Amino acid sequence: MVRRYYLQKGPCRPNHNFPTKDVGGRLRSFKASWYKKYHWLEYSIAKDAAYCLHCFLFRSDDGRKGGGASFISTGFKAWNRGDEALDNHVGFVNSEHNKAVRKCEDLLTQSQSIRVDLCKQSDQVKKDYRIRLQASIDCIRHCVRQGHALRGHDESESSKNRGNFIELLKFHAFGRVDVHSVVLENAPKNLQMTSPDIQKDIVHAIAFEITKEIICDIGEDLFSILVDEARDTSIKEHMAVVLRYVNQEGYVMERLLGIAHVSDTKALTLKMEIESILVTSGLSLSRIRGQGYDGASNMSGEINGLKALVLAENSSAYYVHCFAHQLQLTLAVVAKQHGDVSGFFTLITNLINLVGGSCKRMDNIRESQAAKVVEALCCGELETGRGLNQEVGLKRPCDTRWGSHFDTLLNLPAIYSSVIDCLDIIKKEAKGEAKGEASVTLICIQSFDFAFILHMMIKVLAITNELSKSLQRKDQDIVNAMQLVRGAKLRLQDLRDKGWESLLDSVISFCKKEYLPISNMDELYILSGRPRRNAQQITNLHHYKVELFYTVVDMRLQELNSRFDKVNTELLCCVACLNPDDAFADFDKENLLKLATFYPNEFSIDDILHLDPQLDSYIFDVKMNTRFTKLKGIAELCREMVVAKKFRSFPLVYRLVKLALLLPVATASVERVFSAMNYVKNTLRSRMSDEGLNDFLVGYVESDILDRLDDECILQTFQDMKTRRGSL
Incomplete structure (x- = not known):
């Protein structure tokens, strides 16, 4: 022009x-x-x-x-x-x-001009172009939805496997005359809409529309950010940014905004990338009201960490250390500080390395376990039914994988005898170090000590494993999370006070079943590797009950208290007053007025003056309304206020509720993004560009938005990206 x-x-x-x-x-x-x-x-x-x-x-x-x-x-x-x-x-x-x-x-x-020439296209040409483009979009939507690769190694017409996209397009056109007549070999050679560039443009259009839906869902409201970084299969460091916000229906949402390649993991670099991603989407740091990271020094450092840099520009962007990471760290601390427990997990690791290091050995375990299951079914010891007697294995425990320790220990008793059989085979047939390792491992795991610590840790980890799963819910609010932590502490205390007898019974029952030696609790405990004359004279009961059971549970309680006490700030004490549990038993008007002062940009002095009488009216109204008296958690309160239209009657209170829900709980959504990244960009697709990876991940992770996207929006976005040969 x-x-x-x-x-x-x-x-x-x-x-x-x-x-x-x-x-x-x-x-x-x-x-x-x-x-x-x-x-x-x-x-x-x-x-x-x-x-x-x-x-x-x-x-x-x-x-x-x-x-x-x-x-x-x-x-x-x-x-x-x-x-x-x-x-x-x-x-x-x-x-x-x-x-x-x-x-x-x-x-x-x-x-x-090209534009005029395109406009002169006949209606039939335009119709064919639309059908061809629609077919390509449908196939790419399916591939993105499933996380499948689009391109093949050889996409020539003579190839027998031209890649998921082309093969799916052929299947899509099969039996549909209107589609088959205008796609692939029946399409103009310069307008087939199947080239790699066309595929990338369609994926980009899909990602653009999904991001636009997320931004529209946020509107002018505030949000929190969840950030973490990880390496992909091509050894590139990527940072994922997830937004946490409350939508118009009152639901807490955590959505992937984007993923970016970062040259380093310095706090300043991460902050600049976050700003770039936000600005590209029309957002800004000033609208952030919460930060959630995994606790690494570059993220949560008090002076030069990402948290500090964001707080320097926005004092209302309150930071919350990921609850799930803190919970996982308590296990690592207990394992490292208690000698017997640390040795137990070392033994478990060696066992998995020895048994799981060979496909043949794992096959021996599976065959042995299958034979034992068949025998138990014939004897009536096991019941048949859907979902029963499934094949189980040994997972490798890792401090950075939430719940992995519990899953490993939970499966071990079920296949214990098969593991013993496998170790016997290794002891007899293996040569060199493996033979000696199998002999030592057999002695160690066929002891009362091993059986006791195994069952003790299963009981202890079962309590925190349920907590870990609850904390990873996207709609979890900070107050309910604190209550779950408090509940876990109470359950551990109850296990300490009342769980000894049931634990000992389960250990003895297991030992009888597997023909393991059973220690007499009244006899003196003999410390291995130490002369008897220097050993402290204690009974087996004292050792297993006090030195092991009580000590491990107490250490667990102590770590939970120490790692979660720093989130018991004045801010969260005020937020807890919004909790609707027990008919709003925690309601405290003074603390809620104080909570408003934590957000000066949302509550002016005049707003706080109006909030005082509004809180009185609000608590009187909700206590008289039966639909509010049985609510659990602030998330349910927020949804109910929207359904009952109370957000219009009490707008300032509703604003407080939304701000409370913005405080992040765990970075589980970011971890899920990285799991998806490892699936999408694998060793066979290690050459994906950074932009292509971002577009594909947005569509794959936010598949629920993709499912409801209007095809016409994708068509128009794709068409407007650049001048096309075809016209709609």
């Missing part, structure tokens, strides 16, 4: 007393007669120089041809070489100047 405007205005040709200057010993100046001879020539009074309008608008890649640089940027001033230089600039028929002239003529000739 700008170029056409310049051409319609024509070259700048002022009538002027052209100044003279000494050139080659003679006074020279620009000649007005050149205007008539060279229709493209224009003159600048300010610079006393001549230019070529056509070359300026359609600059050649090589400006040196025909003296192009002087006629485009610096200006022509060699008046003594006038006609010669101007003719040289024009050159022959295929000179760069004449090419620029033809481009200008084509631009002014509307009937020859």
